[in-house]
Structure formats: structure tokens, C-alpha cells
Amino acid sequence: MEKRIYHHKDLKNELIEKGIELVSESGLNQLSLRKVAQACNVSHAAPYSHFKNKEELFEAMQLFITEQFSNMLEEVIAVYKDQPNFLLEFGKAYIRFFMEKPQYFTFLFQHGKNILINLDIRDGNEKNYKPFVIYKEQILNMLAHSDMSLDQKEDWMIALFGYIHGLASLATMENVHYTMGWENKLEDLISIFTVDF
């Protein structure tokens, strides 16, 4: 049993990262504050110096993943912005992210106090989660030359996102079975709904 160092000098972040590791390995249900503390080699009450309670640590973990997710999406967006295959690539990236880490899907969207998805077409984007600011913008661009009403445009915005999100949800559910794996189908599936306007 190695000697403990009193001051970690970055315990807060280590708790978050080890916490996420544990979730990835054994799922959210198996996670406890004390296990995270133990994984960081500190006493069971140490986390309370950095987080008000368990819920706050979990939210910090969510925020951390949320940022990974956000960064990933923004990279994809940077490449395919204003291109005709934007939606396809956006959707593929969105779904693949959760296919690689299925645990993250429920983790992000279940409690999800940190993610705010504002698809209100008339509303600003002050508190909106970054990638969706761009998503909204891109969809509106795609629909710019159509003669739809604002409400109809919003419907399409929701529909397209709902579809992608729904596929991600299916792809991360273990009890949904198909002939082939998702990886083969992904492109075809998204293309189905990728209409020309």
C-alpha cells in the first residue's frame, strides 16, 4: 500500500476522469462516490472538498463528456459546414460517438441538466448547446430557398434531429437486433431522410 500524498493538486479533475472510466467499465449503477475516491487513492470524504454532493460530481462528469461530444461535433462541422453532405456527416458523427461509448448516451440524455437543446426557431441561442447553434443555422441555410413557413422549417429541424437522435438511441440499445451491424447500415439509414429541398 503506497503512501498517500496529502495534496493531489488536481483531485477535482482526477475524480471526474476516474468517475467516467468507472462508468464506461461497469455502468452508471455500479458507480459510487467512495469507489471513485478509492480509485483516486484518497479517503472516502475527500470528494466533498470539491463537490457539494454526489449529484454535483455526476454533473461535472456529464459536462466533461458533453464537451468531448461538443468538440467532436464541432470538428466535423468545421469540415462539412455549408456542404451538401453536412447532415449526413453530422448524423454519422453523432451516432458513431454513442456507438463507441453506449454508456454515454443515457448518461448524457437521462438527467442531462447540463445539455440544453434549444430547437426553437424564433428564439435566440444564448444558452443553447454549441453544436446545436450550428445545426440550427445549417438546417435553416438548407431550407433558405424553400417556400416553407417558419413553423414548417422548425418541424423539419426537429424531425431531422429527432431521426438522428432516434437512430443513436436504437444503436445504443442492446435489445434491438438487426441482420447486419449498424456500421454497415449507418450511411444508408441517414440518407433515407436526407432530402433535397
Add this chain to the structure above:
Amino acid sequence: MEKRIYHHKDLKNELIEKGIELVSESGLNQLSLRKVAQACNVSHAAPYSHFKNKEELFEAMQLFITEQFSNMLEEVIAVYKDQPNFLLEFGKAYIRFFMEKPQYFTFLFQHGKNILINLDIRDGNEKNYKPFVIYKEQILNMLAHSDMSLDQKEDWMIALFGYIHGLASLATMENVHYTMGWENKLEDLISIFTVDF
């Protein structure tokens, strides 16, 4: 403090029902075996006569809800089977069920060892969850006169379901915001993807 009856003679079902009540009221996180036992006015270890552990009670609760869901869907299906608006009504029913009980959505689809959704077009439906047997059948009927390949038909089957499921997922997330409520948009949204073949 009223006297306890020793034999409830249907404690098993009462545990399931009270458990679901408690989930509906305060969410899954707030639920404990002991609280359910207390709600049934039995000792905290009584549930162990009927369930191996907490997880088994939860699975029984899931199964119970799953059956409600299934029955509801089958009623709708019975009415709209083979009609052109089948998909629309199926989708509306699917989404509304979870709009009324948002807690059920994650409850059913998170662990979900009891629901088996088999959308494999070549595979039989032995263990498939009942409503999806009919769903598959109906979609295949709709696509009967098209010149699609089997794989393409399966893609559409997944896509249509994924879309409905995705909308349900969005509709039950508290952090998704729109100008109007879902109830107004529902029909329009589903119609977007309800193509004629």
C-alpha cells in the same frame, strides 16, 4: 399504526404496482426496496420472498409497464391495421404514451432486458415483442408494391421506427425546448416522414 396482516396473498403484484407508483411520482433514483416494502405495509425484507433481489423487482415492474404499452399499441393497431394512416396513428400512440409518463421511457429502454425489438427482416419473430411483430408486418405490406431490395425495406423499417422512437425520446427530455408544445406538432412531425411508396 394499524395491525399488519401476515399474509397479503398478493404481495408480489402489490410490490410491482406500488413500485411503479413511486417511480411515477419521484423518479427511478428515489426508489428503494425498503420504500416499496413500506408502501405495501410489510417488513423491509418481505420482497425477498418474491424477488431474488432489487433488480428482479425492477424487471418485473418493467414487464408490467411493457405490457400496458403493448396492450395500448395493440388496441391502436387493431383499429388502424391495413389503413393508410396506420403509421401516423401508430407513431402518435407510441409517442403519446411516453409523453404522459415520461418516467417510463428511460425505465423501459435503459436496462430493458424485457423488451426485445427484432427488426431483422429475414428473421422470425419468435421472441419479438408483440407490437413489433405487427409493426414489421405492416411496414412490409406498405412496401409490398415497391421495387426495393430486402435490405432497403429493412432500412425503411428501421428508419421509420427510429424516427418515431427518436421523437418520443425528444418529447420526454426536459431539456429540449420548442416554441410550441409537442401536442400541437405531433401530427405534422410524424407526417413529414410518412411517405407514400
Add this chain to the structure above:
DNA sequence: GCATAAAACTTGACAATGTAAAGATTATGC
């Protein structure tokens, strides 16, 4: 530098929970 305060961590305690074991009570088959 040094006293003092603040921050980071430990220890010990407590209540709530899941679960197991052993005992009490009721039902059931013969």
C-alpha cells in the same frame, strides 16, 4: 520568516439501503 488563515484531505460517525440468515406465522397436501 513567521504567525495565521484558508484550503485540501482524513477520520469517525450516522442514517439509509441491499441483502442474507434465522425465526415466526400461515397455508397446504396428505
Add this chain to the structure above:
DNA sequence: GCATAATCTTTACATTGTCAAGTTTTATGC
């Protein structure tokens, strides 16, 4: 009626979240 099984209670214990008090390290003012 009696043995046995099923159902429930009681007791006990390990795990967990949380708090309070104490300890150790770091920061701050002089």
C-alpha cells in the same frame, strides 16, 4: 392433524451518501 412449504418478520451486516471535527498542507499578510 401433522409435516412441510410458503410467506413474512427480525436481526444483523456491508455498502453507501453525508456531515462534523480534526489534521495536514498551502497560501497570505505582515
